[in-house]
Amino acid sequence: MSEEPKTPRSRLEPEPVSRRDVLGLMSLWAAxxxxxxxxxxxxxxxxxxxxxxxxxxxxxxxPQTLAAGEAFTPVGRNVAVYRDxxxxxxxxxxxxxxGCIVKPTAEGFECPCHGSRYDRDxxxxxxxAPRPLEWLAVKEQGGALYVDEGASVAAGxxxxx
Amino acid sequence: xxxxxxxxxxxxxxxLHEFWQNLKSTPKSFLDTAFxxxxxxxxxxxxxxxxxxxxxxxxxxxxxxxxxxxxxxxGLGIATFAAFLITLITGVxxxxxxxxxxxxxxxxxxxxxxxxxxxxxxxxxxRWAGNVMVITVLLHMARAFYTAAYRKPRQFNWLxxxxxxxxxxxxxFTGYLLPWDQLAYWAIxxxxxxxxxPQEITNALGITQHFDPGGMQRLILLGSDTVGPxxxxxxxxxxVMILPLxxxxxxxxxxxxxxxxxxxxxxxxxxxxxxPAKGTxxxxxxxxxxxxxxxxxxxxxxxxxxNGPEGTVPSMPHLFxxxxxxxxxxxxxxxxxxxxxxxxxxxxxxxxxxxNPAKAPWYFLGLQELVSFSAFMGGIGIxxxxxLGLGLIPYLDRETAGTGEWFGGPGGKKxxxxxxxxxxxxxxxxxxxxxxxxxxxxxxxxxxxxxxxxINPGTLLTLAYGAYSVWCVKKYNSTRAGAMALFTCFLCGFxxxxxxxxxxxxxxxxxxxxPADWPGH
Numbered sequence: 001m002s003e004e005p006k007t008p009r010s011r012l013e014p015e016p017v018s019r020r021d022v023l024g025l026m027s028l029w030a031a032x033x034x035x036x037x038x039x040x041x042x043x044x045x046x047x048x049x050x051x052x053x054x055x056x057x058x059x060x061x062x063p064q065t066l067a068a069g070e071a072f073t074p075v076g077r078n079v080a081v082y083r084d085x086x087x088x089x090x091x092x093x094x095x096x097x098x099g100c101i102v103k104p105t106a107e108g109f110e111c112p113c114h115g116s117r118y119d120r121d122x123x124x125x126x127x128x129a130p131r132p133l134e135w136l137a138v139k140e141q142g143g144a145l146y147v148d149e150g151a152s153v154a155a156g157x158x159x160x161x
Numbered sequence: 162x163x164x165x166x167x168x169x170x171x172x173x174x175x176x177l178h179e180f181w182q183n184l185k186s187t188p189k190s191f192l193d194t195a196f197x198x199x200x201x202x203x204x205x206x207x208x209x210x211x212x213x214x215x216x217x218x219x220x221x222x223x224x225x226x227x228x229x230x231x232x233x234x235x236g237l238g239i240a241t242f243a244a245f246l247i248t249l250i251t252g253v254x255x256x257x258x259x260x261x262x263x264x265x266x267x268x269x270x271x272x273x274x275x276x277x278x279x280x281x282x283x284x285x286x287x288r289w290a291g292n293v294m295v296i297t298v299l300l301h302m303a304r305a306f307y308t309a310a311y312r313k314p315r316q317f318n319w320l321x322x323x324x325x326x327x328x329x330x331x332x333x334f335t336g337y338l339l340p341w342d343q344l345a346y347w348a349i350x351x352x353x354x355x356x357x358x359p360q361e362i363t364n365a366l367g368i369t370q371h372f373d374p375g376g377m378q379r380l381i382l383l384g385s386d387t388v389g390p391x392x393x394x395x396x397x398x399x400x401v402m403i404l405p406l407x408x409x410x411x412x413x414x415x416x417x418x419x420x421x422x423x424x425x426x427x428x429x430x431x432x433x434x435x436x437p438a439k440g441t442x443x444x445x446x447x448x449x450x451x452x453x454x455x456x457x458x459x460x461x462x463x464x465x466x467x468n469g470p471e472g473t474v475p476s477m478p479h480l481f482x483x484x485x486x487x488x489x490x491x492x493x494x495x496x497x498x499x500x501x502x503x504x505x506x507x508x509x510x511x512x513x514x515x516x517n518p519a520k521a522p523w524y525f526l527g528l529q530e531l532v533s534f535s536a537f538m539g540g541i542g543i544x545x546x547x548x549l550g551l552g553l554i555p556y557l558d559r560e561t562a563g564t565g566e567w568f569g570g571p572g573g574k575k576x577x578x579x580x581x582x583x584x585x586x587x588x589x590x591x592x593x594x595x596x597x598x599x600x601x602x603x604x605x606x607x608x609x610x611x612x613x614x615x616i617n618p619g620t621l622l623t624l625a626y627g628a629y630s631v632w633c634v635k636k637y638n639s640t641r642a643g644a645m646a647l648f649t650c651f652l653c654g655f656x657x658x659x660x661x662x663x664x665x666x667x668x669x670x671x672x673x674x675x676p677a678d679w680p681g682h
Binding site for chain 1: 347350351353354355358361364365380381384385386387389390391395512513514515516517518519529532533534535536539599602603606610613614668669670671
């Protein structure tokens with residue numbers, strides 16, 4: 001192993017990166033990464049670990065006089081509940097476009113905000129809505145009916161009561 | 162104490178006498194310390210007046226006469242800033258009474274209206290100044306564009322201006338959410354769902370469970386999965402703290418760059434066109450007394466030592482009096498509007514029943530029209546394309562002909578008019594077609610959503626404008642011509658969609674010639 005004799009560097013031929021520059025750059029990078037991780041830490045704050053959200057499951061009692069295919073809209077819930085020969089079913093009234101509340105009509109549903117229309121099964125017939133209205137889970141428990149706004153089921157799912 | 166000192170005191174009068182003299186002259190010496198340099202009566206003290214004051218020194222000491230002509234700017238930038246100051250002051254006053262919580266927000270606005278002395282007046286001014294700001298910021302942008310003022314070295318400042326446009330719209334949006342009336346509630350709902358609209362794409366691709374940027378944005382905006390107290394306090398925070406701070410920061414950069422980029426854009430031969438200065442202060446009344454040590458670090462041509470800069474006049478008083486006039490005019494307009502019309506307040510928010518039709522404020526109705534074709538494209542896609550297109554203009558147009566002139570560059574005013582016609586006819590044609598015949602979803606109910614997201618009236622219109630702009634680049638053999646075509650078309654599209662959304666959309670967003678034709682409920 002033959003080693004070249006090292007010549008002392010002169011000030012006119014400095015090292016590629018001087019020692020002082022390395023230390024300076026390192027401190028800059030340390031400061032930058034500290035700031036970056038501080039930012040990442042701060043970004044965690046806006047998303048709470050537990051979200052405040054009211055219960056989405058509620059009890060409905062359908063009126064005896066409710067005709068087949070007539071919408072029942074429980075107060076304070078954006079849901080239309082129906083009863084026909086095959087059973088009870090619930091369709092969400094939240095428009096799949098931008099979340100306005102659709103109005104049940106004889107032909108289906110219509111949205112006041114951007115003009116989406118749905119047929120009686122919630123399938124889009126007109127307007128910008130990208131998806132059909134959601135069908136929601138209906139359950140019978142101890143003789144009472146419960147609808148869960150948070151749980152969607154396949155379209156056409158009806159619960160025999 | 163030596164005898165000599167006592168003699169000195171004797172000479173200048175007693176300490177008590179001196180104290181009294183100092184006290185008497187304190188107001189004058191206070192003013193001298195606050196405004197160093199004395200009254201702005203010579204060019205020298207006029208300069209000191211500008212650079213010796215933290216607020217004024219954002220201006221250059223001298224201003225080119227071209228910049229001072231009303232037709233150069235129409236004072237639109239200053240009017241925008243004036244409107245911002247008005248909203249700032251009235252906004253702080255409103256914060257005395259406003260409470261950002263769904264249970265009481267609406268009541269506190271009612272208190273401001275009916276109980277607080279001058280409360281309704283202040284809220285009216287706040288509301289109208291916000292509207293004025295949106296109008297003037299758009300007009301200011303159009304001015305900068307049509308005078309080709311975005312060109313080198315002002316490219317970066319054009320981007321800062323675009324950022325200010327976005328922040329201004331953000332401030333307006335977050336502002337009208339705060340009263341928690343029907344408008345507010347449904348605007349938050351729609352706004353948050355537009356933020357979530359990338360789901361239109363991720364759902365169609367079936368990857369929402371793994372990658373859901375839309376849902377994330379919605380969650381961060383609302384702070385919950387429903388619109389409630391968390392959402393209101395977030396929008397409040399954005400409106401009174403985050404966005405104003407961002408705006409103030411960018412405004413500072415924007416103003417500073419105006420000065421550093423050499424003042425307002427003007428034609429190369431502006432001096433010749435203006436002719437000799439008449440009826441203004443002499444160009445230079447004194448020879449400069451400073452030596453030009455800075456010349457060592459100045460790039461470009463050497464400063465003209467001993468010669469006054471041509472075509473400029475002292476900013477004090479010429480520029481400042483003009484700015485003051487614009488400020489007063491803006492105040493006048495806002496106050497007059499506030500006296501004429503009350504800021505609207507609808508019924509208390511009802512999460513079960515949206516208004517029918519549920520309309521945003523006028524400046525978002527063009528967007529609402531686009532959103533009624535596709536949530537993602539109208540709310541995020543097309544606005545992003547428009548902003549990208551506008552932001553690229555100064556980097557693509559590197560020509561020099563026509564800088565600082567209205568409709569400068571190849572094509573000129575004729576091209577602007579031609580683009581107005583093209584812009585109006587294409588948007589009207591596409592709108593009439595949709596209103597008359599509907600769109601893909603009505604013809605093919607089972608068509609995949611991605612097809613509608615990609616092909617809808619909004620995207621077709623954008624495409625038509627883009628194609629026309631490229632055609633203009635070719636025809637006039639100039640990028641500036643293409644930019645002029647594009648900007649004019651976007652402007653026409655914005656105006657027409659806004660007018661349609663405002664006057665011709667009724668219940669269920671159906672087209673009506675007049676509100677008199679709306680069906681009763």
